[in-house]
Amino acid sequence: MNVHDPDIPPGWEYNPASWGQRLPIAALALVGGAIATYLALFQYHVVDTVWEPFFGDGSRRILSSSLSTMLPISDGALGALSYMADALSALVGGRSRWRTMPWIVVIFGVLVGPLGVVSVGLVIAQPLLYNAWCTLCLASAVISIVMIGPAMDEVLASLQHLKRVAESPDKSVWRAFWGTGPESLEDAA
Amino acid sequence: MWTQALNVALGGWLMAAPAVLHYSGAARTTHLILGPIVAAFAAIAVAECTRGVRRANIPLGAWLLVAPLFSGFEPRAAVTSAIVGATVIAGALLGGRTRTRFGGGWAVLWRRRMADSE
Numbered sequence: 001m002n003v004h005d006p007d008i009p010p011g012w013e014y015n016p017a018s019w020g021q022r023l024p025i026a027a028l029a030l031v032g033g034a035i036a037t038y039l040a041l042f043q044y045h046v047v048d049t050v051w052e053p054f055f056g057d058g059s060r061r062i063l064s065s066s067l068s069t070m071l072p073i074s075d076g077a078l079g080a081l082s083y084m085a086d087a088l089s090a091l092v093g094g095r096s097r098w099r100t101m102p103w104i105v106v107i108f109g110v111l112v113g114p115l116g117v118v119s120v121g122l123v124i125a126q127p128l129l130y131n132a133w134c135t136l137c138l139a140s141a142v143i144s145i146v147m148i149g150p151a152m153d154e155v156l157a158s159l160q161h162l163k164r165v166a167e168s169p170d171k172s173v174w175r176a177f178w179g180t181g182p183e184s185l186e187d188a189a
Numbered sequence: 190m191w192t193q194a195l196n197v198a199l200g201g202w203l204m205a206a207p208a209v210l211h212y213s214g215a216a217r218t219t220h221l222i223l224g225p226i227v228a229a230f231a232a233i234a235v236a237e238c239t240r241g242v243r244r245a246n247i248p249l250g251a252w253l254l255v256a257p258l259f260s261g262f263e264p265r266a267a268v269t270s271a272i273v274g275a276t277v278i279a280g281a282l283l284g285g286r287t288r289t290r291f292g293g294g295w296a297v298l299w300r301r302r303m304a305d306s307e
Binding site: 009010011012013014016116120123124127128141142145146148149150152153156157159160163164167 | 204207218221222225226228229232233234235236238239242289290291292293294295297298302303
């Protein structure tokens, strides 16, 4: 890593938008999406059984519970859509997107959060409301939480970039957010 | 990082403990609610950039520590709660080493001028 690399944010030691940083997050999101899709297929009776190595009929009880099906689409399907949105927003843009496309980085950060919050809520609900555990639901929750920390460094770099733009008298934060201002092209520092 | 990994494990243990040690009631409910939350905050705090999230576990650890005093925990549940609570607080306070800097981190976003910090 070259310290003069313009893709490394000022005061940082690495580029949080590099592919080495982002591809693992996208891979995690795709694994989570695959698990959630499988659970949704069970909920919509496309597959008849659900894999459950530890907790007997726990997965079946959890996945067909009233909480799982209270929304117009099942929680598994909702999770699958969220994971796909996470993976997509992790992959859009090049390795300088923290300053060239802050909007996608901010969307990425905003999408990652609620998935984790909902996952933790569902993990709490499993034993308390239904006295059961669901192995793949737990695996999905772990993935959604593990993604949050590694995703946030890029969000921080984008917010610092926007704040730098806000502090310079002649630049527009609005244009910087959408990546259409002059500072998106050269180093703003 | 290891202090946060420890708190992840402790949160996971709280989720299993009611079944493993056979206790129920308020202790079980408390541990099944706080376990996943403690584990989630600690897991987010493993990443250096979001290490500050570890502090969210200080009040949760304190709750685990004192909860046996206010509601009828069975002895083994009370001991579990107190030990886990005290250890979670320690892990949340210690934080562990961070090796890299992030342009001043999240704090500069609230500062009047971030240029001063660089």
